[in-house]
Amino acid sequence: MGTTDQYTFRTFPAATAADGSADPDTAAWLDAERRGFHDNRLDPAGRAAAAARLVADGRQLTGVYTGDSGPVATFASFTGTLNVGAEDLLPTHLISNVTVRPTHRRRGLLRSMMTENLRRASEAGFPLAALTVSEATIYRRFGFGVATTVGHSTVSTGERFRMLVPPPGRAEYIELTELARLAPAVFARFHAAHPGSVDRHAATWQRITGELTDSGQPDLSVYAAAHYDDDGHPDGYVSYRSTSDSNPRTLEVLDLIAATDGAYLGLWDFLASIDLAGLVDWKIAPADDPLRWAVADWRGITQTFVEDWLWLRVLDVPAAFEARGYLPAASGEIVLQVSDALGYAAGTFRLRVADARASVTRLADTDAPDLTLDAPELGSLYLGGVDPLTLLAAGRLTEHTPGAARRLAALLAPTAPVYGTSHF
Numbered sequence: 001m002g003t004t005d006q007y008t009f010r011t012f013p014a015a016t017a018a019d020g021s022a023d024p025d026t027a028a029w030l031d032a033e034r035r036g037f038h039d040n041r042l043d044p045a046g047r048a049a050a051a052a053r054l055v056a057d058g059r060q061l062t063g064v065y066t067g068d069s070g071p072v073a074t075f076a077s078f079t080g081t082l083n084v085g086a087e088d089l090l091p092t093h094l095i096s097n098v099t100v101r102p103t104h105r106r107r108g109l110l111r112s113m114m115t116e117n118l119r120r121a122s123e124a125g126f127p128l129a130a131l132t133v134s135e136a137t138i139y140r141r142f143g144f145g146v147a148t149t150v151g152h153s154t155v156s157t158g159e160r161f162r163m164l165v166p167p168p169g170r171a172e173y174i175e176l177t178e179l180a181r182l183a184p185a186v187f188a189r190f191h192a193a194h195p196g197s198v199d200r201h202a203a204t205w206q207r208i209t210g211e212l213t214d215s216g217q218p219d220l221s222v223y224a225a226a227h228y229d230d231d232g233h234p235d236g237y238v239s240y241r242s243t244s245d246s247n248p249r250t251l252e253v254l255d256l257i258a259a260t261d262g263a264y265l266g267l268w269d270f271l272a273s274i275d276l277a278g279l280v281d282w283k284i285a286p287a288d289d290p291l292r293w294a295v296a297d298w299r300g301i302t303q304t305f306v307e308d309w310l311w312l313r314v315l316d317v318p319a320a321f322e323a324r325g326y327l328p329a330a331s332g333e334i335v336l337q338v339s340d341a342l343g344y345a346a347g348t349f350r351l352r353v354a355d356a357r358a359s360v361t362r363l364a365d366t367d368a369p370d371l372t373l374d375a376p377e378l379g380s381l382y383l384g385g386v387d388p389l390t391l392l393a394a395g396r397l398t399e400h401t402p403g404a405a406r407r408l409a410a411l412l413a414p415t416a417p418v419y420g421t422s423h424f
């Protein structure tokens with residue numbers, strides 16, 4: 001709770017009433033958030049369903065009020081797990097649903113909500129905060145850096161498509177109810193396998209099965225297939241719809257999750273086998289897509305954009321880097337000096353890596369660093385998905401010891417390919 005001369009800030013848990021309808025504060029907050037993102041208005045049933053999803057996620061909602069009308073700004077945070085390359089998934093502070101009404105924009109409302117929210121997250125002991133964004137120009141100023149990327153891929157299928165080696169297992173169409181049943185367990189295996197993966201929130205499952213529509217009626221255009229390993233156990237799935245107005249017909253993938261490399265290739269082999277379609281679009285493919293190397297025609301796969309995906313903000317340098325996984329072969333130490341306008345990651349730290357673990361010691365600010373960097377770059381480097389040499393070339397790292405960026409790359413090498421698909 002907070003008040004300025006003009007505005008009152010209130011944070012409350014998302015709630016539904018006893019009859020299942022959206023609690024009035026949650027309903028008004030939802031209406032403001034939907035308008036901010038140009039989403040269709042919700043009717044009472046839609047509000048009840050949306051409120052139930054917010055409750056299922058455990059979202060804490062912040063609204064900013066002036067006068068009697070609904071909120072002029074919205075903000076939400078909740079806890080989800082992030083794969084940081086270690087055995088244990090790391091509970092992480094997730095931020096979402098940020099909107100400010102155009103008639104109140106650029107008066108510092110986002111800044112007020114964000115600084116207070118990060119203060120609470122830090123106080124609660126979260127080593128990291130994370131978000132996915134509508135625009136790439138907003139969150140750097142709050143210490144967030146791009147930590148994972150995805151590729152917008154278009155794959156030419158039909159006669160042009162051939163795998164160099166047939167993938168293992170088999171794929172089969174399944175009903176959407178079966179998809180809803182098996183998808184969470186497949187996703188859990190994917191989530192455990194990839195640094196950079198964030199757990200899914202309630203809306204995702206309904207979206208990928210076509211249940212979540214503005215009309216409240218299921219989207220009957222959605223089809224799904226599961227992939228089964230050689231023992232008949234599901235290890236991947238895909239859901240897609242066809243866009244009939246394109247020539248050739250294009251299949252738009254809604255979700256493609258594989259627990260194994262073989263399942264990933266097997267699902268693509270399945271998609272490419274669908275007749276009367278010539279292209280498959282998947283906008284959340286791995287940026288460094290193994291599919292390219294698995295097919296006979298490299299040029300059959302076009303990546304039109306590499307999108308910034310997960311943005312990370314380090315709130316506690318020792319806790320974050322000690323929670324992370326390291327390759328057994330990584331060994332050595334390096335001194336990093338971090339500047340951070342909000343203070344959380346600021347300081348000089350020695351990172352020592354041995355036996356697949358790190359210990360981090362805060363040093364005096366007068367101690368000489370090997371590298372200096374800003375908080376967003378620390379977030380970018382954290383998972384090992386962004387090469388320090390790339391940031392060095394971009395002028396975002398300063399080397400004080402020759403070769404330090406290369407040494408940091410070896411220390412932070414990820415334990416598995418860095419890739420996540422969750423947008424929140």
Ligand SMILES: CC(=O)SCCNC(=O)CCNC(=O)[C@H](O)C(C)(C)COP(=O)(O)OP(=O)(O)OC[C@H]1O[C@@H](n2cnc3c(N)ncnc32)[C@H](O)[C@@H]1OP(=O)(O)O
Nearest residue numbers: 096097098099100105106107108109110111131133134137
């Ligand atoms: C995690 C998520 O939910 S991502 C979704 C973000 N929301 C949207 O895209 C919805 C549409 N946009 C909006 O609702 C608003 O324009 C917001 C939320 C992006 C910004 O809210 P405002 O209250 O206007 O921001 P505020 O006044 O606090 O500005 C804070 C700083 O961010 C900058 N900023 C704000 N919006 C933008 C933007 N879209 N692009 C670049 N910079 C921006 C401001 O210039 C200001 O900079 P400074 O403090 O360094 O001088």
